[in-house]
Amino acid sequence: MVLSDLGRRINNAFNELQRTPTVDSASVDQLLKSVCSALLESDVNVKLVADLRTKVKAQVSAMLNDKSASNLSEAQRRAKVQKFVFDHLVQLVDPNYAENNAAAEAASSSDSKGGPSAAVPQPPHSSGPSDIFKPKKGKPNVIMFVGLQGSGKTTSCTKLALYYQKRGFKTGLVCADTFRAGAFDQLKQNASKANIPFYGSYTETDPVAISSAGVRSFKANRFEVIIVDTSGRHKQEKELFDEMREIDAAVEPDLTIMVLDASIGQAAEAQSRAFKEAAGYGAIIVTKLDGHAKGGGAISAVAATRTPIMFIGTGEHLTDLEPFRAQPFVSKLLG
Numbered sequence: 001m002v003l004s005d006l007g008r009r010i011n012n013a014f015n016e017l018q019r020t021p022t023v024d025s026a027s028v029d030q031l032l033k034s035v036c037s038a039l040l041e042s043d044v045n046v047k048l049v050a051d052l053r054t055k056v057k058a059q060v061s062a063m064l065n066d067k068s069a070s071n072l073s074e075a076q077r078r079a080k081v082q083k084f085v086f087d088h089l090v091q092l093v094d095p096n097y098a099e100n101n102a103a104a105e106a107a108s109s110s111d112s113k114g115g116p117s118a119a120v121p122q123p124p125h126s127s128g129p130s131d132i133f134k135p136k137k138g139k140p141n142v143i144m145f146v147g148l149q150g151s152g153k154t155t156s157c158t159k160l161a162l163y164y165q166k167r168g169f170k171t172g173l174v175c176a177d178t179f180r181a182g183a184f185d186q187l188k189q190n191a192s193k194a195n196i197p198f199y200g201s202y203t204e205t206d207p208v209a210i211s212s213a214g215v216r217s218f219k220a221n222r223f224e225v226i227i228v229d230t231s232g233r234h235k236q237e238k239e240l241f242d243e244m245r246e247i248d249a250a251v252e253p254d255l256t257i258m259v260l261d262a263s264i265g266q267a268a269e270a271q272s273r274a275f276k277e278a279a280g281y282g283a284i285i286v287t288k289l290d291g292h293a294k295g296g297g298a299i300s301a302v303a304a305t306r307t308p309i310m311f312i313g314t315g316e317h318l319t320d321l322e323p324f325r326a327q328p329f330v331s332k333l334l335g
């Protein structure tokens with residue numbers, strides 16, 4: 001099931017709950033059945049789905065047994081149940097959401113004890129790209145990209161370079177992909193289109209040497225964001241991971257980003273774990289969310305590696321890169 005259908009199915013389940021006269025465990029079970037089967041059909045990991053079901057059920061049962069909530073109207077109860085499900089969906093795509101949500105709730109409950117901002121409950125914080133990584137002005141910030149071949153790595157490197165260039169950073173691209181024929185030409189073409197300086201070689205075959213030299217040269221010229229595109233392979237292989245570790249040691253990135261194709265389904269989870277072990281990336285870019293991706297595999301990868309999504313790729317153009325924020329993403333998904 002593609003991601004937009006997932007949103008529609010969950011929305012339908014919410015509408016069905018709206019039509020039930022009372023919120024009780026039977027109507028909530030029906031809601032959860034529909035929500036969970038939609039998530040499973042979208043390739044979200046079985047354990048994550050089971051966990052969502054258990055937690056929402058526990059929250060609902062606490063609400064139904066809570067005497068102080070007995071004066072809630074049915075509409076208010078429905079809204080609460082929807083909020084429980086919504087929060088768990090957000091948590092699926094934002095590993096930090098639970099902590100941030102708890103902190104926001106604690107703050108708003110202490111505010112309601114009479115603080116000056118008591119009348120303005122703060123929404124739970126949903127982290128965006130600059131919460132994950134904020135390049136420092138006037139300093140070299142090295143970002144290394146990793147991912148499988150075809151995931152959209154080279155395209156995403158240029159998209160990100162353009163993103164930072166537009167925000168006033170002096171930005172350069174290094175092509176350390178010596179494995180795929182034509183990778184340098186592709187990067188060169190994209191970079192030229194976007195007017196971004198690039199570094200690469202047609203003759204040097206050692207990716208570690210190229211990345212070191214590229215980063216050194218950009219640093220010497222006071223570049224502020226230096227993005228290194230490394231090579232991918234068709235699958236996780238020892239050589240790929242060894243190479244990634246060597247490049248990592250040579251360029252000492254401030255941030256490593258893994259690029260994940262949203263359409264690879266359940267394989268995303270194992271792949272992300274393997275890359276996490278080898279490259280210790282700190283952020284994810286999920287690509288091809290404009291297509292017919294199920295997306296659930298990518299969602300499961302986020303949860304499995306507890307790594308936040310920083311951006312999503314929504315097309316082949318260099319401007320098709322959207323900062324990722326979990327709450328607006330889920331709200332939009334649900335339409």
Ligand code: GDP
Nearest residue numbers: 149150151152153154155287288313314315316
């Ligand atoms: P790499 O091998 O990982 O460097 O992958 P490329 O950057 O060459 O991308 C592989 C293909 O995916 C190319 O045809 C890209 O245009 C396409 N692609 C990359 N990102 C996106 C995206 O967000 N949406 C769509 N529809 N296509 C994308």
